[in-house]
Amino acid sequence: xxxxxxxxxxxxxxxxxxxxxxxxxxxxxxxxxxxxxxxxxxxxxxxxxxxxxxxxxxxxxxxxxxxxxxxxxxxxxxxxxxxxxxxxxxxxxxxxxxxxxxxxxxxxxxxxxxxxxxxxxxxxxxxxxxxxxxxxxxxxxxxxxxxxxxxxxxxxxxxxxxxxxxxxxxxxxxxxxxxxxxxxxxxxxxxxxxxxxxxxxxxxxxxxxxxxxxxxxxxxxxxxxxxxxxxxxxxxxxxxxxxxxxxxxxxxxxxxxxxxxxxxxxxxxxxxxxxxxxxxxxxxxxxxxxxxxxxxxxxxxx
Amino acid sequence: xxxxxxxxxxxxxxxxxxxxxxxxxxxxxxxxxxxxxxxxxxxxxxxxxxxxxxxxxxxxxxxxxxxxxxxxxxxxxxxxxxxxxxxxxxxxxxxxxxxxxxxxxxxxxxxxxxxxxxxxxxxxxxxxxxxxxxxxxxxxxxxxxxxxxxxxxxxxxxxxxxxxxxxxxxxxxxxxxxxxxxxxxxxxxxxxxxxxxxxxxxxxxxxxxxxxxxxxxxxxxxxxxxxxxxxxxxxxxxxxxxxxxxxxxxxxxxxxxxxxxxxxxxxxxxxxxxxxxxxxxxxxxxxxxxxxxxxxxxxxxx
Numbered sequence: 001x002x003x004x005x006x007x008x009x010x011x012x013x014x015x016x017x018x019x020x021x022x023x024x025x026x027x028x029x030x031x032x033x034x035x036x037x038x039x040x041x042x043x044x045x046x047x048x049x050x051x052x053x054x055x056x057x058x059x060x061x062x063x064x065x066x067x068x069x070x071x072x073x074x075x076x077x078x079x080x081x082x083x084x085x086x087x088x089x090x091x092x093x094x095x096x097x098x099x100x101x102x103x104x105x106x107x108x109x110x111x112x113x114x115x116x117x118x119x120x121x122x123x124x125x126x127x128x129x130x131x132x133x134x135x136x137x138x139x140x141x142x143x144x145x146x147x148x149x150x151x152x153x154x155x156x157x158x159x160x161x162x163x164x165x166x167x168x169x170x171x172x173x174x175x176x177x178x179x180x181x182x183x184x185x186x187x188x189x190x191x192x193x194x195x196x197x198x199x200x201x202x203x204x205x206x207x208x209x210x211x212x213x214x215x216x217x218x219x220x221x222x223x224x225x226x227x228x229x230x231x232x233x234x235x236x237x238x239x240x241x242x243x244x245x246x247x248x249x250x251x252x253x254x255x256x257x258x259x260x261x262x263x264x265x266x267x268x269x270x271x272x273x274x275x276x277x278x279x280x281x282x283x284x285x286x287x288x289x290x291x292x293x294x295x296x297x298x299x300x301x302x
Numbered sequence: 303x304x305x306x307x308x309x310x311x312x313x314x315x316x317x318x319x320x321x322x323x324x325x326x327x328x329x330x331x332x333x334x335x336x337x338x339x340x341x342x343x344x345x346x347x348x349x350x351x352x353x354x355x356x357x358x359x360x361x362x363x364x365x366x367x368x369x370x371x372x373x374x375x376x377x378x379x380x381x382x383x384x385x386x387x388x389x390x391x392x393x394x395x396x397x398x399x400x401x402x403x404x405x406x407x408x409x410x411x412x413x414x415x416x417x418x419x420x421x422x423x424x425x426x427x428x429x430x431x432x433x434x435x436x437x438x439x440x441x442x443x444x445x446x447x448x449x450x451x452x453x454x455x456x457x458x459x460x461x462x463x464x465x466x467x468x469x470x471x472x473x474x475x476x477x478x479x480x481x482x483x484x485x486x487x488x489x490x491x492x493x494x495x496x497x498x499x500x501x502x503x504x505x506x507x508x509x510x511x512x513x514x515x516x517x518x519x520x521x522x523x524x525x526x527x528x529x530x531x532x533x534x535x536x537x538x539x540x541x542x543x544x545x546x547x548x549x550x551x552x553x554x555x556x557x558x559x560x561x562x563x564x565x566x567x568x569x570x571x572x573x574x575x576x577x578x579x580x581x582x583x584x585x586x587x588x589x590x591x592x593x594x595x596x597x598x599x600x601x602x603x604x
Contacts, residue, residue, distance in 0.1 A: 038460050038468045089423060094415035113396030114471050117419065121391060121426065122460040128430045129455035132448045142444035146434045149451065153431035158340050158424040166340045169416050 003288030010292040017056045021080065022047070024073050028130065041119035042126070045107045046084050054079045054192060057221075057293070058200035061214055064280070064287040067204020071141070075148055075203055078127035079196050082156050085123035086192075088116050090165060127152070148199045155195030164188025176254035182223070190222035197221075213279045217290065220276035224297050227269045230255035232302070234262060241302040273298050305590030312594040319358045323382065324349070326375050330432065339413075343421035344428070347409045348386050356381045356494060359523075359595070360502035363516055366582070366589040369506020373443070377450055377505055380429035381498050384458050387425035388494075390418050392467060429454070450501045457497035466490025478556035484525070492524035499523075515581045519592065522578035526599050529571040532557035534604070536564060543604040575600050 029043055055076030062072040091098040091106040092113065099109050108116035131149050154160060164187030167180075176184065197218040201211045232241065233248045234257045248255045256265040276294045280287050331345055357378030364374040393400040393408040394415065401411050410418035433451050456462060466489030469482075478486065499520035503513045534543065535550045536559050550557045558567040578596045582589050 036460070036465055036468070037472060038465055042460060085423075089419055092416075092419065094419060114394075115468070117391055117394065117396060118464050118468050120423075121387075122464045124423065124426060125455050125459040125464065128451060129459055132451040132455060134452070142448050145448055146444050149430060150434040150436070153427050153434060157427040157431055158338070158344060162420050162424045162427065163338060163340055166338070166417070166420050170339060 003285050008288050008292055010289070010296055013289050013292070014056060017059055018052045020059075020069075020073070021052045021055045021076060024077050025080070028077060037115065038118055038122055041107060041111045041115045042122050044110060045088050045119060046081065046123065048104050049102050050080065050084065052080060054083050054196040057193065057218075057290075058196040060289040060293065061197040061200030061206075062204035064214065064283055064290050065201050065204040065206030065210050066286055067200075067206065072200055072203040074130050074133060075152075075199050076196075078130045079152065079192065079199070081123045081127040081130070082152065082161075083192060085120040085127075086156075086161055086165070088120040088123070092116060095165070095169065124156075144202060148202060151198055151202070152192075152195050155191040160187055160191035160195075161189075164191065171254065173252050174254070175252075176259070178259050181254050181256070181259060185223065185226040186219075189226060190219065193222040193225070194218040210283070213283075214290075216279035217276045217294070220272045220279070221294055221297070224269050224272045224276065224294070227256045227265055227272070228297055228300060230257055231262065231265050231269065232300070233257075237301065269298060305587050310590050310594055312591070312598055315591050315594070316358060319361055320354045322361075322371075322375070323354050323357045323378060326379050327382070330379060339417065340420055340424055343409060343413045343417045344424050346412060347390050347421060348383065348425065350406050351404050352382065352386065354382060356385050356498040359495065359520075359592075360498040360505075362591040362595065363499040363502030363508075364506035366516065366585055366592050367503050367506040367508030367512050368588055369502075369508065374502055374505040376432050376435060377454075377501050378498075380432045381454065381494065381501070383425045383429040383432070384454065384463075385494060387422040387429075388458075388463055388467070390422040390425070394418060397467070397471060426458075446504060450504055453497050453500055453504070454494075457493040462489055462493035462497075463491075466493065473556065475554050476556070477554075478561070480561050483556050483558070483561060487525065487528040488521075491528060492521065495524040495527070496520040512585075515585075516592075518581035519578045519596070522574045522581070523596055523599070526571050526574045526578065526596070529558045529567055529574070530599055530602060532559055533564065533567050533571065534602070535559075539603065571600060 025046060029039070029046075058076040058079055059069055059072055062069055087101065088107045090096050091101060092108055098106055100106065104110070106116070107119055111119070128149065131145060131152070156162070164184055167184045168188055171180070171184065194215065197214050198211060201214045206214070230248065233245055233255065236245045238245050247253075249258070256268065260268065273294050277291060280290060283290075327348060331341070331348075360378040360381055361371055361374055364371055389403065390409045392398050393403060394410055400408055402408065406412070408418070409421055413421070430451065433447060433454070458464070466486055469486045470490055473482070473486065496517065499516050500513060503516045508516070532550065535547055535557065538547045540547050549555075551560070558570065562570065575596050579593060582592060585592075
């Protein structure tokens with residue numbers, strides 16, 4: 001797991017990790033040996049072709065501190081379950097009312113609303129079942145796992161992701177100040193991204209200093225991801241992105257290009273990615289995947 | 303905490319414990335120092351006057367094995383949060399579509415559907431935050447707490463409470479067999495009641511034998527609770543119960559009186575309460591609250 005910038009291939013890395021995560025998720029669902037209605041709906045959304053960004057960042061953080069991927073893999077799957085549950089609930093008619101996600105019907109369309117609500121609930125609950133699972137329960141690891149559960153529950157909770165979604169709904173149609181926009185995103189998507197990286201570092205036995213620096217990296221990365229998302233919604237190519245552009249303007253959504261201007265948004269994204277890279281500049285080559293992800297965010301077309 | 307049957311006053315006991323739990327819940331919400339929209343909705347439903355049966359059973363199980371209530375109190379509050387989240391989601395229009403609960407507007411009526419979905423999500427997540435909270439994190443306790451989180455997440459999850467609710471929705475209008483009815487209730491309400499008692503015993507450092515016997519008690523108690531609930535829906539006094547009776551028949555719900563007959567249901571309830579009492583007959587007087595709860599279930603009028 002020693003990487004050189006020159007020969008580091010991010011596409012291969014992302015594909016390898018995605019495969020690792022998907023096969024672990026498959027294994028978890030196979031262990032269930034259940035084909036109940038609720039499990040069918042959970043699997044439908046969990047295996048709907050997500051990019052696995054959060055679990056990959058979690059694994060990459062473990063690598064960056066020189067840790068062992070095996071002890072991080074279940075937690076990374078739990079993070080993807082929490083992400084998926086939040087998408088299922090956000091897509092509901094009472095929330096964003098979306099019928100398609102990644103070209104597939106959303107859970108409440110493919111099944112029904114009641115099933116979608118319960119499938120989301122069940123994925124959130126399953127995440128904590130996985131995190132507290134006996135296979136992980138070596139005595140010395142128990143306190144670390146309890147810490148990880150605490151970090152994730154705070155990030156996903158009423159002061160993190162859920163508050164972000166609540167603010168997003170409440171502010172619909174209103175033009176936010178730059179501060180409010182940043183706060184909303186920091187909660188809605190930033191909190192779980194930060195938690196993913198922190199948990200990867202903690203499970204990899206990173207030092208306090210490493211965990212702190214990765215926290216700065218994570219904060220800037222999460223923000224940059226949102227800013228470039230907003231930019232792509234203005235200038236992206238629908239054919240490449242596989243989804244419509246211009247939807248934010250149509251929905252009167254507060255975005256970075258709208259509030260600070262398109263060129264200023266691009267400059268801003270560049271600056272915060274530099275902050276992310278600077279935070280981990282003293283890490284060795286094992287942090288190359290995290291650096292490559294950060295650089296990629298500026299160049300991404302989808 | 304030594305009780306004698308002759309002078310044991312269940313009403314006082316339930317009131318004392320309820321006060322203890324409510325003041326701990328108040329403390330948890332005060333520590334939040336947050337008055338966000340989502341927290342207001344969470345508090346609204348959590349403090350809407352619940353009977354606190356699950357946390358009380360959890361505390362009583364700790365007492366029954368001679369344990370210390372202090373280390374069980376946070377977990378008992380977490381159990382009530384999980385129970386409340388399940389009620390908020392079950393009441394949603396896409397599920398049971400109930401507008402009133404305990405004489406108050408349900409969460410989605412008092413606020414709106416999006417807020418209710420998120421408030422439920424947030425209470426479920428908060429439960430795991432409380433269970434993994436630093437105040438509980440003595441090294442020796444970490445493995446116990448991880449075990450408790452695992453037991454609760456399984457009971458509340460896709461093979462427990464959530465599957466029960468799913469089956470209840472799917473089977474609406476169909477007459478269930480006695481086996482299917484029992485399975486559905488064992489999942490929908492039984493699983494979390496059993497987990498409450500198990501966690502109380504585990505946190506109170508009960509022996510494996512004690513935990514096993516309390517498991518038998520819990521299984522029978524949960525079932526008896528449901529049977530008597532169905533009976534009251536036929537023969538209860540609406541003025542005493544504070545809610546309508548005869549609603550199960552109107553909704554064509556499968557119930558014990560409908561499937562096995564009213565008198566047979568009463569006999570059945572008596573038998574399973576006897577099983578519950580028999581399981582803990584060798585426990586000393588510290589189990590008197592659990593015995594009194596079991597006896598009360600047969601006599602309850604609401």
